[in-house]
Amino acid sequence: MRIGEPRAARRLTDPAYLRYQYADDERLRVRIETHRRYSENPASFTDWVLARLAVTAGDRVLDVGSGPGGYHAGLSRARLIAIDLSAGMLANVGVPRAQADAQALPFRDASFDRVLCAHVLVHVPDIPHALHEMRRVVRRGGRAVIVTNSRATMRPLFDMQNAIAVELGIAEESSVAARFGLEDVDVVREVFPTARVDVYEDAFRFAAAEPVLAYVSSTFVGLLPADTRAAYLGRLARRVEAVIAREGVFRVPKRSGCFVADV
Numbered sequence: 306m307r308i309g310e311p312r313a314a315r316r317l318t319d320p321a322y323l324r325y326q327y328a329d330d331e332r333l334r335v336r337i338e339t340h341r342r343y344s345e346n347p348a349s350f351t352d353w354v355l356a357r358l359a360v361t362a363g364d365r366v367l368d369v370g371s372g373p374g375g376y377h378a379g380l381s382r383a384r385l386i387a388i389d390l391s392a393g394m395l396a397n398v399g400v401p402r403a404q405a406d407a408q409a410l411p412f413r414d415a416s417f418d419r420v421l422c423a424h425v426l427v428h429v430p431d432i433p434h435a436l437h438e439m440r441r442v443v444r445r446g447g448r449a450v451i452v453t454n455s456r457a458t459m460r461p462l463f464d465m466q467n468a469i470a471v472e473l474g475i476a477e478e479s480s481v482a483a484r485f486g487l488e489d490v491d492v493v494r495e496v497f498p499t500a501r502v503d504v505y506e507d508a509f510r511f512a513a514a515e516p517v518l519a520y521v522s523s524t525f526v527g528l529l530p531a532d533t534r535a536a537y538l539g540r541l542a543r544r545v546e547a548v549i550a551r552e553g554v555f556r557v558p559k560r561s562g563c564f565v566a567d568v
């Protein structure tokens with residue numbers, strides 16, 4: 306943690322916040338389900354990522370920070386191992402798994418054909434070190450795919466949330482890529498010189514406020530004192546409903562993607 310780092314960035318690596326978010330998969334599943342139900346891009350993001358991982362039968366694949374294993378159904382032909390810092394996240398993962406830190410992978414050098422690391426590095430205190438660890442365990446000729454969001458993602462929602470936070474005097478900023486985003490290609494290329502950036506454009510389309518409130522409640526907002534949280538969500542509901550009344554839909558552009566790094 307660096308002095309002067311924005312609060313949203315500090316929260317992303319705060320152990321207490323990580324326990325709240327990831328002790329089990331309940332909150333993450335709310336967001337995964339929101340993406341599944343309310344995204345306008347008909348192409349599945351999971352399939353888009355897996356196409357870039359380009360696994361062939363029998364490949365040794367490591368999923369770093371696997372969470373509940375959202376990519377695993379598409380990797381059934383691989384010899385897959387999942388690691389995550391949270392034992393609770395791994396509870397229902399049906400492939401060989403280990404509780405481990407992305408900054409200290411418990412594997413020998415060059416022991417994997419492919420490494421996947423999806424939406425994890427924002428939470429890792431020493432991102433370059435985790436990148437070096439991934440580089441270390443990929444064999445020559447192998448590939449790492451590192452998935453993250455753009456700092457530009459979900460702006461209409463985050464702008465609304467940040468305005469509400471100011472109104473209520475809450476020193477919390479909304480952002481999902483404050484520490485690591487698609488813009489950080491230079492950080493990745495320090496370790497994987499050939500890394501390229503592939504971008505996946507999408508948008509949420511909300512015709513009612515309820516799924517927006519569920520999504521937001523699964524973030525730091527769920528930790529606010531009950532009366533502040535109620536005020537926050539009430540204000541958010543009114544703003545979202547006003548957009549829907551005016552425009553028919555609350556559309557929230559999303560930009561995410563991955564670094565594809567051949568070794």
Ligand SMILES: C[S@@+](CC[C@H](N)C(=O)[O-])C[C@H]1O[C@@H](n2cnc3c(N)ncnc32)[C@H](O)[C@@H]1O
Pocket residue numbers: 323327333369370371372373374375388389390391394405406407408422423424425428429430
């Ligand atoms: C947003 S979830 C992503 C889960 C999964 N990769 C996906 O895309 O659905 C972030 C995951 O990273 C894990 N995580 C956070 N810090 C980690 C670390 N230092 N090492 C390994 N996993 C970590 C969390 O426990 C959580 O399961």
